[in-house]
Amino acid sequence: MKIFTVGLIIRQQNIGERDRLVTALTEQLGVVRCFVRGARDIKSPKCAATELLCYSKLTLHKSRDSYIIGDAKPLKIFGGLRGDLGRMYTAQYFCELAGTLCPKEQEAGVQLRLILNALYLISENKRPISLVKPCVELRLMCEAGYMPDLTMCRECGEYEKDTVYFLPKVGQLICRDCCERLALGEHKIALNRTSLTALRHCCYADGEKLFSFSVPEDDLRALNFCAEEYVRFITERNYKTLQFLKTII
Template structure:
């Protein structure tokens, strides 16, 4: 069966001398593993379009349990990301998250849209990488069934006013006055970070990247979202560990301030 789709190469493994085994995040088929014969040849037609992070239009052939690449035409290669170690390590982490969270044969094109927009943001320096990381983590988790409930206190059911506590293990919030022992290790959220988390989860995609946080807010959001991800995935991803060595956490002393951008911002 022939299959035509757009996809980003989120993992590649060399086979033999010139062949590759590709993991593709597709527009309408979720994650697909495909065999690319001759993709490693220097003058081969598949070389440029099947490398890691390439966004290409693929012609695939599916035969029983095996999928092969017939043709591929590159549409974006993200040279700017590949040439910067911090950007490359973060992009690699995004791809590993997609391998971990995106279901096979999922028809939701939102995953590909999120990854592509994040790669473009990285390449063009539209959003700081330290802010882009928690945005991608929380949005991808929410899309794949791990959306936290940030609407109301899990005990009294009222919308939070003032301070709020967040449980990474349970993915719920509670008022400080409602805290009980059944809320394990709650993290206090500043108002700006709480607004940012709600924006990432609930906003339309066209407005997703249109906000900014202060340095302190970005550092706090990064810690909270990473804690939530690790609590849900229940293991340290190798790409996350490498990113942490390349880009260790920053400690800033300015207030956490959340600001939405004007409608003409990049999305």
């Protein structure tokens, strides 16, 4: 069976002298692992098209429980990521997240567009990494069915207060008054009005407005911490590429 789709290469492993095993985030089939024969022949268009972080047109052949990439043509190579360690690690972290959070054998066009937009913005330096990263983390979580409940304090129902806390283990909010009243010892992250608005924006904004906001550096830091901790607790794993990124930013 032949399948025509587009996809971003999110993992690449060389096999022997000539071949590759890649993982792609595709529009039609979500995350798929594919074998690519002759991918390391530099004269073949498959060579560039199946490299990590290349967005490509792919022709897949399905055989029992594996896929083979027959043809591949590069559509976009994010050249601006190369030569900048911060951008490169961020891009690789998005790939690692996609591999964990995106569906397998199911349509994943929304997730693919999200990551392509994010890669474009950081590769062209149109938005800072500290703004793009929490948007991707939180939106991938929402798409995977883990949308946090950020409407109000889970105890008293207040929509907004000067200080509320985000509870990353459960993805809920609690206001400072309720927190003190209950002497809540759970891991929590303090948010002021601005960082709470930003957190809500990342989860609830329309797709095309997602990356269009700006907040002061301190609030971005709180937002990044919320997103990282939420991903870490809910997916129950640490991300190697995020650890690399943290050593340089």
